């Protein structure tokens with residue numbers, strides 16, 4: 001079973017987890033930044049993470065893996081590969097989460113829900129509602145990262161591979177400004 005240290009290593013090596021001095025879109029400063037999509041561009045890393053998720057849930061016998069677009073599409077596919085079960089995804093159409101493209105669930109089918117990163121849990125909750133509407137059975141939820149700072153609550157078991165608390169600071173009270181005398185950079189921008 002993959003441990004938190006190995007997950008952090010993969011996220012750093014793939015550039016999904018950056019360390020330094022960052023200016024967040026909220027205007028606050030932080031010393032780490034996560035862009036989970038970065039790791040999903042590497043199938044070999046994605047495979048390792050997906051196998052970690054598979055290890056958690058295999059004993060609960062999921063029959064299908066479901067992820068919300070976009071973040072959940074690649075991960076659901078990789079987890080489906082790891083457990084040798086089908087993987088489908090939901091997506092927003094006119095702002096509403098739906099199954100499209102002929103994807104559907106059977107009544108009572110055992111569903112594992114996956115998402116790359118859970119922040120507010122909004123997309124996952126919308127997905128849970130449409131799965132419930134199909135009367136499938138939700139066995140649980142996994143993500144690579146839970147960065148909700150312990151705030152997110154689902155009514156089904158939730159097991160992320162990594163819980164990552166990212167403290168952020170007001171610019172007037174930022175210890176990294178104080179210590180390093182550097183200017184924060186906007187993640188994703190080039191020098």
Ligand SMILES: [Zn+2]
Pocket residue numbers: 021029030171174175176177178184
């Ligand atoms: Zn700062």
